[in-house]
Amino acid sequence: MALRLAPGTRFARGSPLRTAAPAGLGLSAPTAPRIGLLGGSFDPIHEAHLTLARTALAHLGVASVQLIPAAAPWQRQPLAATAEQRADMVALAIAGHPGLALNRIEIDRGGPSYTIDTLRALAGGTGAPVAGDARYVWILGADQLANFCTWNEWQGIVALADLAVAGRPGNEPEPPAPLHAELARYGRVLHRLPMPEMAVSSSGIRQRLARGESVDGLVPPAVLRYITQHRLYQA
Numbered sequence: 001m002a003l004r005l006a007p008g009t010r011f012a013r014g015s016p017l018r019t020a021a022p023a024g025l026g027l028s029a030p031t032a033p034r035i036g037l038l039g040g041s042f043d044p045i046h047e048a049h050l051t052l053a054r055t056a057l058a059h060l061g062v063a064s065v066q067l068i069p070a071a072a073p074w075q076r077q078p079l080a081a082t083a084e085q086r087a088d089m090v091a092l093a094i095a096g097h098p099g100l101a102l103n104r105i106e107i108d109r110g111g112p113s114y115t116i117d118t119l120r121a122l123a124g125g126t127g128a129p130v131a132g133d134a135r136y137v138w139i140l141g142a143d144q145l146a147n148f149c150t151w152n153e154w155q156g157i158v159a160l161a162d163l164a165v166a167g168r169p170g171n172e173p174e175p176p177a178p179l180h181a182e183l184a185r186y187g188r189v190l191h192r193l194p195m196p197e198m199a200v201s202s203s204g205i206r207q208r209l210a211r212g213e214s215v216d217g218l219v220p221p222a223v224l225r226y227i228t229q230h231r232l233y234q235a
Contacts, residue, residue: 036065066103070113092222116153136161142173164191209233
């Protein structure tokens, strides 16, 4: 997930987009602590990922933000690092950050990683929709929000989780019309996350490393040591 985020984008801090749930659904709000979920390939994890996770933790009222490395992202090319290496790097990156946690659910499940499968598993396999504030908040970049309706069973994701989105220059984080309608159907929330400007991406980091260039300040020091030790992303 490439994050290029600017303070100039129009965020309504503390004022999520909320629509009323229709009568007659017979849905009940959860009572368990709310959890933020940030999925990605994390190939490698970088400082923008951490900033997004910490921002979500501070602004969403969640008990924790869990980072979920994908086993095999279905919309991505083959990954450079193994699943275990990417999980190791996430664990190193979040060490010392209270409220951030590694969730291995997709790696342990194996196969193509679909968000809907992950949410159903976290919900106990029932997939029963919830009204109002959901227990889980799925965290997105603006580019992911724009193509959200191409995700596998995306309507089911909306039925199970609130969404939170960070903006980036030139890409106003507004939901596509079909997603907006589905948000209204479930009384779902689209949270806006205020983010500093950060021009960093995993692909850019891999390219710099392949050219032998420095990535100081782009990845946590412990992650850089791991990359060097395991000779990752070399040409």
